[in-house]
Amino acid sequence: MSVPRFWREQQNRYNLIGTHCTTCNTYYYPPRILCPKCRREGKVVEHQFKGTGTVVTYSIIRSASDQFNDLTPYVIAIIELDEGTRLTSQVICEIDEMYIGMPVKRVFRRLGEDGESGPIFYGTKFVPA
Amino acid sequence: MRDVAVIGIGCTKFGELWDKSFRTLFIEAGEMAISDAGLSGDQIDEIFIGNMSAGRFVGQEHVGALIADYSGLATNNIPATRVEAACASGGLAFRQAFTSVASGMADIVVAAGAEKMNDVGTEETTDVLAAAADREWEGIAGVTFPGLYAMIARDYMNKYGLTREQLAAVAVKNHDNGLHNPIAQFPTKITIEGVMSSSLVADPIRLLDCSPVTDGAAAVILCPLERAHEFTDTPIQVLASTQASATIALHDRQDISTLDATVAAGNRAFKMSGLERSDIDFVEVHDCFTIAELCAIEDLGFCKKGEAGKLTEEGETARHGKIPVNTSGGLKSCGHPVGATGVKQIYEVVLQLRGEAGKRQIDAEIGMTHNVGGTGATVVCNILGRA
Amino acid sequence: MVGIITYGAYIPKYRIKTEEIARVWGGDGPAIARGLGVYEKSLPDMDEDTITIAVEAARAALARRSIDPQDIGAIYVGSESHPYAVKPSAVTVGEAIMATPIMTAADYEFACKAGTAAIQTTMGLTKSNMIKYGLAIGADIAQGEPGDALEYTAAAGGVAFVIGNDSPIADINLTASYSSDTPDFWRREGLPFPRHGGRFTGEPGYFKHILAGSHLMFxxxxxxxxxxxxxxFHQPNAKFAQNVAKTLGFTPEQIKPGLCVPYLGNTYSGASIIGLAATLDIAKPGDRIFVTSYGSGAGSDSFDITVTDMIESEEFCRDAAPTVEQLLATKKIVDYAVYAKHKGKIVVMR
Known part of the structure; x- marks a missing residue:
């Protein structure tokens, strides 16, 4: 990933900063600047998520792209944050620990790097709570 | 809006075609379709080509012009447009061609799809395909395409008690069909046990739950129905061609194991054609993974949610079942050159409706196609019938 | 008085046993473990490094006490394994705890005592009222060359201290340092592993500086x-720390809570101050704590600390973050192959 592409969303990724439509009281992470429910009537403001949630569904990746090959097998999951929005993240745990409905919390990890000499990308992953 | 018919079809062999380039594949399929329709190249008004990622797979963008040029049509300066919706690119090209003819903008239009996937390695292919999901918010977490469909499968199994055997039955059935398809990449018989003991790719999805990485191209020719008999004795009418969108990311779906865009495109297709589910004799669905076929059957309305596994296990989706699904072998056995798949589905339906499907021929008058981009962010449905 | 406002530690969950490392290199495992007094050491996950460890430690500190991160005016991260040679770890930590942008920051390196150097710097900045709070971190994913003696102890972990004048949980009464140019251990620019002077690291390095610094403090x-x-005391292994304590007249009971090295290993910049964190985990108001770090190269920083009533007040919640003991108890033992993969010792050409 290019430096500006990552840098632009760094705060979102580091601190789970998403958005909240105060018109319809819907939370968005990943952030949306346009509320799909209210569209132009929506008033969308920044919101920091607490970082706790529940596993909705998951898979254990055995075959990955180059960038993630060293991590296999690793768990990816769709997580519903307590505020009600969903995101996709790795869950750092033993693979046989995983179950649907598992409570999870945020941790700060490396998301990847642009080769050995390139920038390192940090952000949020989850662990069992 | 004018009625539209398919008057010519062509499709290359699907597989690892080491000696064929991207442009060669397309030309081969295009020539077959043109000669099938008995046309001269000069009669062609416009080309639409579905292609997901020539830019990443072969380093080539500006694919429309390239195809027009190497088809020998650049001298006529006809419009040539590349359309992209990940794995639904082919279906989209067909729908663009349909709207072009139906609107009266053009008469003889080529809808084609091509993908050359094997010029890069597996890890690179995995990365290219992951771009069909949300790169910024799914891809960065390390999701792969099998991983996304595995999350659908896990959710589905949890909700409906789908068994691993039922999932495997999809692959076994599609390979039984592919066995009789001369273009199929893997015309091989497989067993439930074989699927269940194949290596895990993204738990619970195993290698034999996945469609392969494929090179291939397909092309079809459309024209106004009123002119179809100038070119063929067996025109196939396009009764509906619809498209729908849904959220790009799987995590934003209301229900993880329902493809809203399939529901919407399917409903629109039935409304447009004025047909009922019971009027459809067979359907080519987008079985990029075994779970995808089950979701498709249900989301198109051929059975209730949660019942497609049982339906498959009982043989009702086999060639002589209640609703034959993927007589071509589907993406699973026939292969999945991503940009070509949507057009190959039309190719199969036309072959069946013309009665040219050889050993896998079924008795059918109306067929349907269902082509998915990403995890269901784009879906194209078409219904075709004998004119 | 200037002191510790809050603190937090982080240790990755993976451990390798000394005997397992010895098995690979043909050493006498039990004898080596006994000799060093080190039985297990921590190692990072595939996606952990000094920055992620520093962030987790800083977040643990902030979880224990509600302070506005915007009031943190300085962040110093001490480490000898900063992920970047050029580009500060400290700003990533600042961003990850939302302390940016009105703050100063820098990365420190002084072998194993860069963390205490960071504490001293933030003491100065807060005592002089240049800033309200300073964040001092010592964290490392310590490097030790495969087969080298260091490999038995080089571990991963970190600890963060918020320093300030505003009702600390522990007053830092005094600090004293002792430094000299002593080449007992070094890592040259661009090279992956440190080298050391073998037994030279002992008497002229560790013992001389810790003893001199501690006497200075007395x-x-x-x-x-x-x-x-x-x-x-800085604990590259248990034996060194036990010997120095004995020489200075401390009893085994006095150093017990802060001697983490037997089941953690040497976390380099984190080593002595993870011991401090472990001691604060159990300390009561009025307890007086003596700390001396050591960094090769060489120098020592001593601290005289008195725990205040604040440690048991409602404003400070020790239970809001895991204790060092809890972090040490959360573990997964791995074999040398997994360890080598996690430490990037298996080179994959791409």
Whole structure:
């Protein structure tokens, strides 16, 4: 990933900063600047998520792209944050620990790097709570 | 809006075609379709080509012009447009061609799809395909395409008690069909046990739950129905061609194991054609993974949610079942050159409706196609019938 | 008085046993483990590094006490394994705890004592009222060359201290340092592993500087070993720390809570101050703590600390973050192959 592409969303990724439509009281992470429910009537403001949630569904990746090959097998999951929005993240745990409905919390990890000499990308992953 | 018919079809062999380039594949399929329709190249008004990622797979963008040029049509300066919706690119090209003819903008239009996937390695292919999901918010977490469909499968199994055997039955059935398809990449018989003991790719999805990485191209020719008999004795009418969108990311779906865009495109297709589910004799669905076929059957309305596994296990989706699904072998056995798949589905339906499907021929008058981009962010449905 | 406002530690969950490392290199495992007094050491996950460890430690500190991260005016991260040679770890930590942008920051390196150097710097900045709070971190994913003696102890972990004047949980009464140019251990620019002077690291390095620094502190404070409830010394292994404590007149009981190295290993910049964190985990108001760090190259920083009533107040919640003991208990033992993969010792050409 290019430096500006990552840098632009760094705060979102580091601190789970998403958005909240105060018109319809819907939370968005990943952030949306346009509320799909209210569209132009929506008033969308920044919101920091607490970082706790529940596993909705998951898979254990055995075959990955180059960038993630060293991590296999690793768990990816769709997580519903307590505020009600969903995101996709790795869950750092033993693979046989995983179950649907598992409570999870945020941790700060490396998301990847642009080769050995390139920038390192940090952000949020989850662990069992 | 004018009625539209398919008057010519062509499709290359699907597989690892080491000696064929991207442009060669397309030309081969295009020539077959043109000669099938008995046309001269000069009669062609416009080309639409579905292609997901020539830019990443072969380093080539500006694919429309390239195809027009190497088809020998650049001298006529006809419009040539590349359309992209990940794995639904082919279906989209067909729908663009349909709207072009139906609107009266053009008469003889080529809808084609091509993908050359094997010029890069597996890890690179995995990365290219992951771009069909949300790169910024799914891809960065390390999701792969099998991983996304595995999350659908896990959710589905949890909700409906789908068994691993039922999932495997999809692959076994599609390979039984592919066995009789001369273009199929893997015309091989497989067993439930074989699927269940194949290596895990993204738990619970195993290698034999996945469609392969494929090179291939397909092309079809459309024209106004009123002119179809100038070119063929067996025109196939396009009764509906619809498209729908849904959220790009799987995590934003209301229900993880329902493809809203399939529901919407399917409903629109039935409304447009004025047909009922019971009027459809067979359907080519987008079985990029075994779970995808089950979701498709249900989301198109051929059975209730949660019942497609049982339906498959009982043989009702086999060639002589209640609703034959993927007589071509589907993406699973026939292969999945991503940009070509949507057009190959039309190719199969036309072959069946013309009665040219050889050993896998079924008795059918109306067929349907269902082509998915990403995890269901784009879906194209078409219904075709004998004119 | 200037002191520790809050603190937090982080240790990755993976461990490798000394005997497992010895098995690979043909050493006498039990004898090596006994000799060093080190039985297990921590190692990072595939996606952990000094920055992620520093962030987790800083977040643990902030979880224990509600302070506005915007009031943190300085962040110093001490480490000898910063992920970047050029580009500060400290700003990533600042961003990840939302302390940016009105703050100063820098990365420190002084072998194993860069963390205590960071504490001293933030003491100065807060005592002089240049800033309200300073964040001092010592964290490392310590490097040790495969087959080298260091490999038995080089571990991963980190600890963060918020320093300030505003009702600390522990007052830092005094600090004293002793430094000299002593080449006992070094890592040249661009090279992956440090080298050391073998037994030269002992007498002229570790013992000379820790003893001199500690005596300096006794003099400054007018104290002796028995005036303290607890003592923590840099712990490259258990034997060194036990010997130095004994020489200075401390009892095994005084150093016990802060001697983490037997089941953690040497977390380099984190080593002595993880011991301090472990001691604060159990300390009571009024307890007096003696700390001396050591960094090769070489130098030592001593601290005379008195725990205040704040540690048991409602404003401070020790239970809001895991104790060092809890972090040490959360573990997964791995074999050398997994360890080598996690430490990037398996080179994959791409």
């Amino acid at each position: 003099e400054k404070a007018g104290t002796k070993a028995s005036d303290y409830d607890y003592a923590i």
